[in-house]
Amino acid sequence: MGRIITIGREFGSGGREIGRRIADELHIAYYDSEILEEIVKKTPYSQEYIEEITQGRPISLFPIHYANSWGPVVDPHLQQAIDVYQEQANILRELADKSDCVIIGRCADYILRDRNPFRIFVYSDMKTKLARCHSREKEGEVLTDKQMIKRIRKIDKRRRQYYEFYTGQKWGARENYDLMINTANSDIKKVASVVAKLFG
Amino acid sequence: MGRIITIGREFGSGGREIGRRIADELHIAYYDSEILEEIVKKTPYSQEYIEEITQGRPISLFPIHYANSWGPVVDPHLQQAIDVYQEQANILRELADKSDCVIIGRCADYILRDRNPFRIFVYSDMKTKLARCHSREKEGEVLTDKQMIKRIRKIDKRRRQYYEFYTGQKWGARENYDLMINTANSDIKKVASVVAKLFG
Numbered sequence: 026m027g028r029i030i031t032i033g034r035e036f037g038s039g040g041r042e043i044g045r046r047i048a049d050e051l052h053i054a055y056y057d058s059e060i061l062e063e064i065v066k067k068t069p070y071s072q073e074y075i076e077e078i079t080q081g082r083p084i085s086l087f088p089i090h091y092a093n094s095w096g097p098v099v100d101p102h103l104q105q106a107i108d109v110y111q112e113q114a115n116i117l118r119e120l121a122d123k124s125d126c127v128i129i130g131r132c133a134d135y136i137l138r139d140r141n142p143f144r145i146f147v148y149s150d151m152k153t154k155l156a157r158c159h160s161r162e163k164e165g166e167v168l169t170d171k172q173m174i175k176r177i178r179k180i181d182k183r184r185r186q187y188y189e190f191y192t193g194q195k196w197g198a199r200e201n202y203d204l205m206i207n208t209a210n211s212d213i214k215k216v217a218s219v220v221a222k223l224f225g
Numbered sequence: 226m227g228r229i230i231t232i233g234r235e236f237g238s239g240g241r242e243i244g245r246r247i248a249d250e251l252h253i254a255y256y257d258s259e260i261l262e263e264i265v266k267k268t269p270y271s272q273e274y275i276e277e278i279t280q281g282r283p284i285s286l287f288p289i290h291y292a293n294s295w296g297p298v299v300d301p302h303l304q305q306a307i308d309v310y311q312e313q314a315n316i317l318r319e320l321a322d323k324s325d326c327v328i329i330g331r332c333a334d335y336i337l338r339d340r341n342p343f344r345i346f347v348y349s350d351m352k353t354k355l356a357r358c359h360s361r362e363k364e365g366e367v368l369t370d371k372q373m374i375k376r377i378r379k380i381d382k383r384r385r386q387y388y389e390f391y392t393g394q395k396w397g398a399r400e401n402y403d404l405m406i407n408t409a410n411s412d413i414k415k416v417a418s419v420v421a422k423l424f425g
Contacts, residue, residue: 141410148399197399199348205405210341219422223415 028053028125028224029142031133033188033196036180037154039208040147044127046217051224054126056117063116068109078106079113079131081183110191130184134201135192145220146202150209151177228253228325228424229342231334233388233396236380237354239408240347244327246417251424254326256317263316268309278306279313279331281383310391330384334401335392345420346402350409351377 030047034040041057048055061079065072114136120126121137128137134144149157151174158173168176188196199205204223206216230247234240241257248255261279265272314336320326321337328337334344349357351374358373368376388396399405404423406416 143410146399150400199346199397199399199405199407200350202405203407203410205399205402207399207403210343210403215423219419222419222422 029121029137029140030127030145030224031137031142032127032129032145032147033134033202034130034147035149035154035197036177036184037158038147038149039157039213040145041129042213043145043147043206043208043217043220044129046214047221048127050218050221051125051127054120054124055129056120056126057129060113060116060120060128060131064109064112067116068112070105070109075109078102078109079187080180081187132188132191135188135194143204143224144202146197146205148197148205148207150207153209229321229337229340230327230345230424231337231342232327232329232345232347233334233402234330234347235349235354235397236377236384237358238347238349239357239413240345241329242413243345243347243406243408243417243420244329246414247421248327250418250421251325251327254320254324255329256320256326257329260313260316260320260328260331264309264312267316268312270305270309275309278302278309279387280380281387332388332391335388335394343404343424344402346397346405348397348405348407350407353409 028051030044030053032040032044034043044057045055061072061075064070064075064079068075070078110132113131117128117131117133117136120128121140121142128142134142154177155170155173158177159168162168185196188194194201204220206220208216228251230244230253232240232244234243244257245255261272261275264270264275264279268275270278310332313331317328317331317333317336320328321340321342328342334342354377355370355373358377359368362368385396388394394401404420406420408416
Protein backbone atom coordinates (compact mmCIF):
# COMPACT_ATOMS: atom_id res chain seq x y z
CA MET A 26 0.00 0.00 0.00
CA GLY A 27 1.06 3.55 -0.70
CA ARG A 28 1.95 5.82 2.12
CA ILE A 29 0.08 8.88 0.99
CA ILE A 30 -2.71 8.79 3.54
CA THR A 31 -5.61 11.22 3.30
CA ILE A 32 -8.07 11.84 6.10
CA GLY A 33 -11.58 13.17 5.59
CA ARG A 34 -13.50 13.67 8.79
CA GLU A 35 -16.61 14.92 10.48
CA PHE A 36 -15.97 17.88 12.76
CA GLY A 37 -15.28 16.73 16.32
CA SER A 38 -14.79 13.08 15.39
CA GLY A 39 -11.09 12.99 16.22
CA GLY A 40 -9.96 12.54 12.61
CA ARG A 41 -7.15 15.03 12.99
CA GLU A 42 -5.85 13.24 16.09
CA ILE A 43 -5.97 9.90 14.29
CA GLY A 44 -4.06 11.41 11.36
CA ARG A 45 -1.45 12.95 13.62
CA ARG A 46 -0.96 9.69 15.50
CA ILE A 47 -0.65 7.63 12.31
CA ALA A 48 1.97 10.07 10.98
CA ASP A 49 3.89 9.89 14.27
CA GLU A 50 3.72 6.11 14.34
CA LEU A 51 5.00 5.84 10.75
CA HIS A 52 7.49 8.72 11.11
CA ILE A 53 6.08 10.43 8.04
CA ALA A 54 5.07 14.02 7.35
CA TYR A 55 1.77 15.43 8.58
CA TYR A 56 0.04 18.30 6.78
CA ASP A 57 -2.89 20.27 8.02
CA SER A 58 -2.66 24.00 8.68
CA GLU A 59 0.82 23.94 7.11
CA ILE A 60 -0.94 23.83 3.76
CA LEU A 61 -2.86 26.97 4.57
CA GLU A 62 0.39 28.77 5.37
CA GLU A 63 1.84 27.67 2.03
CA ILE A 64 -1.18 29.03 0.17
CA VAL A 65 -0.86 32.34 1.96
CA LYS A 66 2.73 32.54 0.71
CA LYS A 67 1.79 31.69 -2.88
CA THR A 68 -1.35 33.77 -3.42
CA PRO A 69 -2.18 37.44 -2.90
CA TYR A 70 -4.89 36.65 -0.34
CA SER A 71 -4.89 36.92 3.45
CA GLN A 72 -4.98 33.92 5.75
CA GLU A 73 -8.46 34.84 6.98
CA TYR A 74 -9.80 35.11 3.45
CA ILE A 75 -8.28 31.80 2.43
CA GLU A 76 -9.68 30.10 5.52
CA GLU A 77 -13.06 31.48 4.59
CA ILE A 78 -13.08 30.31 0.98
CA THR A 79 -11.57 26.89 1.65
CA GLN A 80 -14.34 26.08 4.09
CA GLY A 81 -17.40 25.78 1.94
CA ARG A 82 -18.81 25.83 -1.54
CA PRO A 83 -17.84 29.19 -3.03
CA ILE A 84 -21.16 30.34 -4.44
CA SER A 85 -24.26 28.34 -3.87
CA LEU A 86 -26.09 29.37 -7.02
CA PHE A 87 -23.38 28.30 -9.45
CA PRO A 88 -23.75 24.83 -10.94
CA ILE A 89 -20.77 22.55 -10.51
CA HIS A 90 -19.69 22.50 -14.16
CA TYR A 91 -18.63 26.13 -13.84
CA ALA A 92 -15.70 25.02 -11.74
CA ASN A 93 -14.66 22.53 -14.37
CA SER A 94 -15.26 24.47 -17.54
CA TRP A 95 -12.47 26.02 -19.58
CA GLY A 96 -14.40 29.14 -20.39
CA PRO A 97 -13.85 32.38 -18.51
CA VAL A 98 -15.51 32.56 -15.11
CA VAL A 99 -16.83 36.02 -14.57
CA ASP A 100 -17.70 36.08 -10.88
CA PRO A 101 -14.56 37.40 -9.13
CA HIS A 102 -15.30 35.72 -5.80
CA LEU A 103 -15.76 32.37 -7.49
CA GLN A 104 -12.63 32.92 -9.57
CA GLN A 105 -10.58 33.63 -6.44
CA ALA A 106 -11.95 30.54 -4.71
CA ILE A 107 -11.01 28.41 -7.71
CA ASP A 108 -7.56 30.04 -7.88
CA VAL A 109 -6.96 29.15 -4.26
CA TYR A 110 -8.23 25.61 -4.82
CA GLN A 111 -5.87 25.20 -7.77
CA GLU A 112 -2.95 26.56 -5.80
CA GLN A 113 -3.81 24.22 -2.94
CA ALA A 114 -3.95 21.31 -5.40
CA ASN A 115 -0.48 22.21 -6.69
CA ILE A 116 0.89 22.36 -3.17
CA LEU A 117 -0.65 18.99 -2.28
CA ARG A 118 0.92 17.41 -5.37
CA GLU A 119 4.30 18.85 -4.49
CA LEU A 120 4.06 17.60 -0.92
CA ALA A 121 2.96 14.13 -2.03
CA ASP A 122 5.88 13.96 -4.47
CA LYS A 123 8.33 14.97 -1.79
CA SER A 124 7.69 12.22 0.74
CA ASP A 125 5.16 9.89 2.34
CA CYS A 126 2.63 11.85 4.34
CA VAL A 127 -0.72 12.17 6.05
CA ILE A 128 -2.91 14.99 4.76
CA ILE A 129 -5.99 16.24 6.59
CA GLY A 130 -9.00 17.34 4.53
CA ARG A 131 -8.68 19.69 1.55
CA CYS A 132 -10.05 17.17 -1.01
CA ALA A 133 -6.61 15.53 -0.94
CA ASP A 134 -8.14 12.09 -1.61
CA TYR A 135 -9.53 13.45 -4.88
CA ILE A 136 -6.68 15.76 -5.88
CA LEU A 137 -4.09 13.01 -5.41
CA ARG A 138 -6.20 10.21 -6.89
CA ASP A 139 -3.63 9.38 -9.57
CA ARG A 140 -1.11 8.67 -6.77
CA ASN A 141 -3.43 6.05 -5.31
CA PRO A 142 -3.65 7.45 -1.78
CA PHE A 143 -5.07 5.45 1.11
CA ARG A 144 -8.28 7.32 1.84
CA ILE A 145 -9.56 7.30 5.40
CA PHE A 146 -12.81 8.88 6.61
CA VAL A 147 -13.34 9.40 10.34
CA TYR A 148 -16.80 9.94 11.82
CA SER A 149 -18.69 9.57 15.07
CA ASP A 150 -22.06 9.97 16.73
CA MET A 151 -23.23 13.38 17.93
CA LYS A 152 -22.83 12.51 21.62
CA THR A 153 -19.14 11.70 21.18
CA LYS A 154 -18.48 14.72 18.95
CA LEU A 155 -20.22 16.97 21.44
CA ALA A 156 -18.11 15.71 24.34
CA ARG A 157 -14.94 16.08 22.29
CA CYS A 158 -15.77 19.61 21.18
CA HIS A 159 -16.72 20.74 24.69
CA SER A 160 -13.46 19.36 26.06
CA ARG A 161 -11.60 21.51 23.54
CA GLU A 162 -13.39 24.77 24.16
CA LYS A 163 -11.06 27.67 24.73
CA GLU A 164 -11.11 29.38 28.09
CA GLY A 165 -14.02 31.79 28.27
CA GLU A 166 -15.81 30.08 25.38
CA VAL A 167 -18.76 28.21 26.77
CA LEU A 168 -21.37 26.93 24.33
CA THR A 169 -24.53 25.10 25.30
CA ASP A 170 -25.08 21.65 23.80
CA LYS A 171 -27.61 23.16 21.43
CA GLN A 172 -25.17 25.84 20.25
CA MET A 173 -22.39 23.31 19.86
CA ILE A 174 -24.55 20.90 17.85
CA LYS A 175 -25.52 23.78 15.57
CA ARG A 176 -21.85 24.63 15.09
CA ILE A 177 -20.84 21.02 14.38
CA ARG A 178 -23.62 20.66 11.81
CA LYS A 179 -22.74 23.97 10.16
CA ILE A 180 -19.07 23.12 9.81
CA ASP A 181 -19.85 19.67 8.41
CA LYS A 182 -22.35 21.17 6.00
CA ARG A 183 -19.63 23.50 4.68
CA ARG A 184 -17.12 20.66 4.45
CA ARG A 185 -19.62 18.61 2.49
CA GLN A 186 -20.39 21.49 0.14
CA TYR A 187 -16.73 22.28 -0.41
CA TYR A 188 -15.86 18.65 -1.10
CA GLU A 189 -18.80 18.03 -3.39
CA PHE A 190 -18.33 21.27 -5.32
CA TYR A 191 -14.73 20.52 -6.25
CA THR A 192 -14.79 16.73 -6.55
CA GLY A 193 -18.29 15.97 -7.80
CA GLN A 194 -18.21 13.09 -5.31
CA LYS A 195 -20.34 12.49 -2.25
CA TRP A 196 -18.58 13.41 1.00
CA GLY A 197 -18.51 10.52 3.49
CA ALA A 198 -19.94 8.00 1.01
CA ARG A 199 -18.18 4.67 1.42
CA GLU A 200 -17.24 4.22 -2.23
CA ASN A 201 -14.88 7.19 -1.98
CA TYR A 202 -12.80 5.80 0.90
CA ASP A 203 -10.64 2.78 1.68
CA LEU A 204 -11.34 2.73 5.38
CA MET A 205 -14.05 4.41 7.45
CA ILE A 206 -13.55 4.67 11.19
CA ASN A 207 -16.29 5.39 13.72
CA THR A 208 -14.71 6.82 16.87
CA ALA A 209 -17.89 6.59 18.98
CA ASN A 210 -17.00 3.37 20.78
CA SER A 211 -13.29 3.35 20.06
CA ASP A 212 -10.06 4.12 21.78
CA ILE A 213 -8.54 6.60 19.30
CA LYS A 214 -4.95 5.87 20.35
CA LYS A 215 -5.41 2.17 19.78
CA VAL A 216 -7.24 2.60 16.49
CA ALA A 217 -4.52 4.90 15.13
CA SER A 218 -1.77 2.56 16.21
CA VAL A 219 -3.51 -0.44 14.64
CA VAL A 220 -4.33 1.36 11.39
CA ALA A 221 -0.70 2.45 11.09
CA LYS A 222 0.23 -1.22 10.93
CA LEU A 223 -1.49 -1.44 7.55
CA PHE A 224 1.49 0.49 6.22
CA GLY A 225 4.22 -1.18 8.23
CA MET B 226 -13.57 -3.54 23.10
CA GLY B 227 -16.00 -6.45 23.12
CA ARG B 228 -15.23 -9.51 21.14
CA ILE B 229 -18.61 -10.04 19.57
CA ILE B 230 -17.72 -9.03 16.04
CA THR B 231 -20.43 -8.76 13.39
CA ILE B 232 -19.72 -8.53 9.68
CA GLY B 233 -22.11 -7.03 7.16
CA ARG B 234 -20.86 -7.20 3.59
CA GLU B 235 -21.53 -6.63 -0.05
CA PHE B 236 -21.66 -9.84 -2.05
CA GLY B 237 -18.24 -10.68 -3.48
CA SER B 238 -16.37 -8.15 -1.34
CA GLY B 239 -14.50 -10.75 0.70
CA GLY B 240 -16.32 -9.98 3.96
CA ARG B 241 -16.70 -13.62 4.81
CA GLU B 242 -12.98 -14.23 4.30
CA ILE B 243 -12.11 -11.25 6.49
CA GLY B 244 -14.46 -12.56 9.19
CA ARG B 245 -13.01 -16.05 9.02
CA ARG B 246 -9.46 -14.73 9.22
CA ILE B 247 -10.23 -12.45 12.18
CA ALA B 248 -11.83 -15.38 14.03
CA ASP B 249 -8.80 -17.57 13.28
CA GLU B 250 -6.38 -14.88 14.38
CA LEU B 251 -8.25 -14.33 17.67
CA HIS B 252 -9.02 -18.04 18.19
CA ILE B 253 -12.70 -17.30 18.64
CA ALA B 254 -15.83 -18.89 17.19
CA TYR B 255 -17.00 -18.16 13.67
CA TYR B 256 -20.66 -18.44 12.68
CA ASP B 257 -22.06 -18.34 9.21
CA SER B 258 -23.94 -21.30 7.70
CA GLU B 259 -23.80 -22.96 11.13
CA ILE B 260 -26.63 -20.64 12.12
CA LEU B 261 -28.75 -21.84 9.24
CA GLU B 262 -28.26 -25.44 10.35
CA GLU B 263 -29.38 -24.51 13.87
CA ILE B 264 -32.54 -22.88 12.55
CA VAL B 265 -33.34 -25.98 10.51
CA LYS B 266 -33.13 -28.01 13.72
CA LYS B 267 -35.35 -25.64 15.68
CA THR B 268 -38.12 -24.88 13.20
CA PRO B 269 -40.41 -27.05 11.07
CA TYR B 270 -39.05 -25.58 7.81
CA SER B 271 -36.64 -27.05 5.26
CA GLN B 272 -33.14 -25.67 4.72
CA GLU B 273 -34.07 -24.46 1.22
CA TYR B 274 -37.12 -22.62 2.48
CA ILE B 275 -35.18 -20.97 5.30
CA GLU B 276 -32.44 -19.93 2.90
CA GLU B 277 -35.11 -18.39 0.72
CA ILE B 278 -36.85 -16.39 3.43
CA THR B 279 -33.67 -15.20 5.15
CA GLN B 280 -32.41 -13.68 1.93
CA GLY B 281 -34.71 -10.80 1.32
CA ARG B 282 -37.61 -8.77 2.56
CA PRO B 283 -40.46 -11.25 3.09
CA ILE B 284 -43.29 -9.48 1.31
CA SER B 285 -42.66 -6.31 -0.56
CA LEU B 286 -46.12 -4.84 -0.17
CA PHE B 287 -46.20 -4.97 3.62
CA PRO B 288 -45.13 -1.82 5.43
CA ILE B 289 -42.37 -2.29 7.97
CA HIS B 290 -44.51 -1.67 11.06
CA TYR B 291 -46.31 -4.95 10.40
CA ALA B 292 -43.19 -6.78 11.46
CA ASN B 293 -43.00 -4.83 14.67
CA SER B 294 -46.65 -4.69 15.69
CA TRP B 295 -48.08 -6.81 18.47
CA GLY B 296 -51.31 -7.54 16.68
CA PRO B 297 -51.88 -10.80 14.80
CA VAL B 298 -50.18 -11.04 11.42
CA VAL B 299 -52.46 -12.82 9.05
CA ASP B 300 -50.27 -13.50 6.03
CA PRO B 301 -48.86 -17.00 6.63
CA HIS B 302 -45.74 -16.47 4.52
CA LEU B 303 -44.89 -13.30 6.40
CA GLN B 304 -45.61 -15.00 9.71
CA GLN B 305 -43.23 -17.84 8.84
CA ALA B 306 -40.53 -15.41 7.80
CA ILE B 307 -40.88 -13.55 11.10
CA ASP B 308 -40.88 -16.82 13.04
CA VAL B 309 -37.61 -17.79 11.39
CA TYR B 310 -36.14 -14.35 12.05
CA GLN B 311 -37.12 -14.60 15.73
CA GLU B 312 -35.65 -18.06 16.01
CA GLN B 313 -32.48 -16.84 14.35
CA ALA B 314 -32.33 -13.94 16.81
CA ASN B 315 -32.63 -16.36 19.74
CA ILE B 316 -29.85 -18.51 18.33
CA LEU B 317 -27.59 -15.48 17.82
CA ARG B 318 -28.14 -14.37 21.42
CA GLU B 319 -27.34 -17.84 22.71
CA LEU B 320 -24.17 -18.00 20.64
CA ALA B 321 -23.08 -14.53 21.75
CA ASP B 322 -23.65 -15.47 25.40
CA LYS B 323 -21.64 -18.65 25.01
CA SER B 324 -18.33 -17.16 23.85
CA ASP B 325 -16.58 -14.45 21.87
CA CYS B 326 -17.33 -14.85 18.18
CA VAL B 327 -17.48 -13.47 14.65
CA ILE B 328 -20.93 -13.58 13.06
CA ILE B 329 -21.50 -13.08 9.35
CA GLY B 330 -24.65 -11.23 8.22
CA ARG B 331 -28.10 -12.05 9.58
CA CYS B 332 -28.71 -8.60 11.14
CA ALA B 333 -26.44 -9.71 14.02
CA ASP B 334 -25.22 -6.12 14.52
CA TYR B 335 -28.80 -5.08 15.23
CA ILE B 336 -30.01 -8.18 17.07
CA LEU B 337 -27.04 -8.10 19.47
CA ARG B 338 -26.97 -4.32 19.88
CA ASP B 339 -27.43 -4.53 23.67
CA ARG B 340 -24.20 -6.57 23.82
CA ASN B 341 -22.28 -3.74 22.15
CA PRO B 342 -20.83 -5.74 19.26
CA PHE B 343 -18.03 -4.38 17.09
CA ARG B 344 -19.81 -3.86 13.79
CA ILE B 345 -17.78 -4.20 10.60
CA PHE B 346 -19.05 -3.60 7.07
CA VAL B 347 -16.99 -4.86 4.13
CA TYR B 348 -17.49 -3.51 0.61
CA SER B 349 -15.65 -3.12 -2.66
CA ASP B 350 -15.89 -1.79 -6.18
CA MET B 351 -17.65 -3.79 -8.89
CA LYS B 352 -14.41 -4.67 -10.70
CA THR B 353 -12.96 -6.33 -7.62
CA LYS B 354 -16.21 -8.10 -6.72
CA LEU B 355 -16.52 -9.37 -10.27
CA ALA B 356 -13.01 -10.81 -10.26
CA ARG B 357 -13.59 -12.43 -6.89
CA CYS B 358 -16.91 -13.97 -7.92
CA HIS B 359 -15.52 -15.30 -11.20
CA SER B 360 -12.59 -16.88 -9.38
CA ARG B 361 -15.08 -18.75 -7.20
CA GLU B 362 -17.35 -20.05 -9.92
CA LYS B 363 -18.03 -23.74 -9.66
CA GLU B 364 -16.84 -26.02 -12.42
CA GLY B 365 -19.27 -25.85 -15.31
CA GLU B 366 -20.75 -22.57 -14.12
CA VAL B 367 -19.60 -19.83 -16.43
CA LEU B 368 -21.32 -16.47 -16.23
CA THR B 369 -20.55 -13.50 -18.43
CA ASP B 370 -19.56 -10.28 -16.68
CA LYS B 371 -23.00 -8.91 -17.40
CA GLN B 372 -24.72 -11.92 -15.84
CA MET B 373 -22.42 -11.83 -12.84
CA ILE B 374 -23.00 -8.11 -12.24
CA LYS B 375 -26.73 -8.73 -12.38
CA ARG B 376 -26.37 -11.51 -9.83
CA ILE B 377 -24.21 -9.42 -7.48
CA ARG B 378 -26.68 -6.55 -7.63
CA LYS B 379 -29.66 -8.85 -7.05
CA ILE B 380 -28.11 -10.51 -4.01
CA ASP B 381 -27.12 -7.16 -2.50
CA LYS B 382 -30.58 -5.79 -3.15
CA ARG B 383 -32.09 -8.71 -1.23
CA ARG B 384 -29.57 -8.29 1.58
CA ARG B 385 -30.44 -4.61 1.83
CA GLN B 386 -34.17 -5.32 1.85
CA TYR B 387 -33.82 -8.04 4.46
CA TYR B 388 -31.67 -5.86 6.72
CA GLU B 389 -33.83 -2.79 6.36
CA PHE B 390 -37.10 -4.69 6.86
CA TYR B 391 -36.04 -6.17 10.19
CA THR B 392 -33.84 -3.43 11.59
CA GLY B 393 -35.38 -0.23 10.24
CA GLN B 394 -31.78 0.90 9.65
CA LYS B 395 -29.99 1.65 6.40
CA TRP B 396 -27.77 -1.18 5.21
CA GLY B 397 -24.17 -0.08 4.62
CA ALA B 398 -24.73 3.42 6.07
CA ARG B 399 -21.71 4.46 8.12
CA GLU B 400 -23.64 5.39 11.27
CA ASN B 401 -24.58 1.73 11.75
CA TYR B 402 -21.01 0.42 11.78
CA ASP B 403 -17.80 0.86 13.77
CA LEU B 404 -15.45 0.11 10.90
CA MET B 405 -16.02 0.00 7.15
CA ILE B 406 -13.45 -1.73 4.99
CA ASN B 407 -13.09 -1.31 1.24
CA THR B 408 -11.31 -4.36 -0.18
CA ALA B 409 -10.78 -2.85 -3.65
CA ASN B 410 -7.17 -1.81 -3.13
CA SER B 411 -6.39 -3.94 -0.11
CA ASP B 412 -4.60 -7.11 0.75
CA ILE B 413 -7.41 -8.98 2.57
CA LYS B 414 -5.00 -11.11 4.60
CA LYS B 415 -3.18 -8.09 5.88
CA VAL B 416 -6.34 -6.11 6.61
CA ALA B 417 -7.84 -9.01 8.59
CA SER B 418 -4.66 -9.51 10.55
CA VAL B 419 -4.40 -5.79 11.38
CA VAL B 420 -8.07 -5.44 12.31
CA ALA B 421 -7.77 -8.42 14.64
CA LYS B 422 -5.19 -6.42 16.60
CA LEU B 423 -7.97 -4.05 17.67
CA PHE B 424 -9.13 -6.86 19.95
CA GLY B 425 -5.74 -8.14 21.07
